[in-house]
Amino acid sequence: MQLEFFPSRTLTWYLARLFFTRILAVLFMLVLVLQMLDLLGESGDILAFPGNGQEQLLYYVTLRVPQLIARFLPYSVLLATIITLATLNQNSEVISMKAAGLSAHQVLAPLILTALIISLGSLAFNERIVTRSTATLNAWQAVDYGQIPKNPGVKANLYLADGRDLLMASSLDGQGEGMVLHGVTFYRRDANGMIVEQYRTDRAAFANPGWRFENPVKFDVATTTTTRLEPTVLAPGITPTKIMLSKVDADSEDLFQLSASIEAMKVAGRRTSELEAAWWHKLSGPFSSVLMPLLGAIAAFGLARSGQLLIRAIIGMALGFAYFVLDNAALAMGNFGGYPPLIAAWAPFVLFALIGETVLIRTEE
Secondary structure: OOOOOOOOHHHHHHHHHHHHHHHHHHHHHHHHHHHHHHHHHHHHHHHHOOOOOHHHHHHHHHHHHHHHHHHHHHHHHHHHHHHHHHHHHHOOHHHHHHHOOOOHHHHHHHHHHHHHHHHHHHHHHHHHHHHHHHHHHHHHHHOOOOOOOOOOOOOEEEEEEEOOEEEEEEEEEOOHHHOEEEEEEEEEEOOOOOEEEEEEEEEEEEOOOOEEEOOOEEEEOOOOEEEEOOOEEEOOOOOHHHHHHHOOOHHHOOHHHHHHHHHHHHHOOOOOHHHHHHHHHHHHHHHHHHHHHHHOHHHOOOOHHHOOHHHHHHHHHHHHHHHHHHHHHHHHHHHOOOOOHHHHHHHHHHHHHHHHHHHHHHHHO
């Protein structure tokens, strides 16, 4: 009976290298095709802004590619698992390894180790690269691909209430009392909730209290007249703290920033279940790659000449995609409080780990 978890060093390196190269190949093809399709859909909007050209298109690609890599890396690991194991089975290499005394778990061990290393790299990549590119892209899209934001931490598409009045802004810069809003619209409403005045400006700075609108344009609904005003202070009830708590994008913040945002919202009495589920999913999402060799393992075993290799590959692929479907469903349940955040993020991972292990043991061990 073999008690070692890994096979020999040579075989471990061979399987890990084979698996890793196929992951890179599948990921490259997926990202290339999806980026081309995405760019076809967005290029018209990017080039519609005066002055935008090839440079802006390339800049969009640099912001979008990290998002595509983060989202489709687990799918790439799943497809690479099916390709690698099906090829080994077809060439009778799995039979040779089992004839040498290796168990099914020992055959899969190098693949699981490779997937674990990729998961750790994916977690670091998401925290350092993807969050910043997502924040920058959201802010750039908020200004209709106009001036490229210089601050990667800007927030976009703000919507706030000051009593019965409303304030909207396309983006903001700065922190605390140095905060500046861009693309601002302020609606003054009467006791019945009807808009009576509208103020628009390109820039509004915090005036403590209120926001100083620079040369705003006022539209009076009753008289349907438009007036250019001197700098005017509006929305005294809206503070920088209120703005920061009103727009927390989990995809644009790393784990430490998101933790601080969650604590601030708890202090303010806000609901945080959606953000807590997103926080846990920032961990469970990258580590879903570790599951893929286990779920796709059914393609590795069984006689290739029996004609069931394709069926086994389809079953392995179905198990992997079922995990992604259930993971998204559980996260949606956690967002509106149906599941506790920890359960919403990790329950599909644990469930499919048990399913994959059960299938492997009952069929091969």
